[in-house]
Amino acid sequence: MRYAVVADLHGKRKAWRRVLDDVQRRGADRIVCLGDYLDAKVPWRGHDSTTRRDVTDVVEPDPRLWRELAGVDLVLGNQEWRIRDLLRDEQTVGDLDVLLAAPATRMIGAATAMHGHQFSWDDGPICPGWPAVLYPRLAQLPDVPILMVGHSHQVLLLDLLSLGDPAGAVLARRRPVTPGRPIPVDPGGARRLFVNVGPARGKPSRWLLYDDTASEMTFHEAVSQR
Incomplete structure (x- = not known):
């Protein structure tokens, strides 16, 4: 199965169209959105679920x-959670109800998918010589072979290796990513894999093609073909 994995669209229809055009050109069996496909208009500092809006x-x-969006596989992000928390049940009807009823996690072949707001992020670098980016708190990550997320609006690929001590310490090694170049995936190997697919909302719009049958994934950057 070939999965097109998208994150952090934030309601940008033109970005969605760029991704769809690229997905159709390259081919995929299913499309998965890893949360924040909508964008809450109420800022976090003004979030009050007791106020009628x-x-x-x-x-x-x-x-x-x-x-x-209601026709693809969805994973709930923090933007959808905030929207749902600010609206009454009778307001979330039709397609909006579908978009706000997505699960928090979803299996994509051998990978576990979630948005990424469920754990904390720190400023890097944790790898000498690499630019500073946000890295997940390793101790908070679920112990799964492959974890795919969005949330931090960046492309990031980490090998995670358990050190085998009683504290459950994990060593992370950042791997280079070249758009368009397939990366082998070994879900049964000793190393776990942390994958941040990058934001779809920007230019270019980033997305990931995950081929579960061939055990490989490819990062892509979609640009307008029109």
């Missing part, structure tokens, strides 16, 4: 985008 005060309606 209209839907348009909380999220920008986009019926066409919502309809298309």
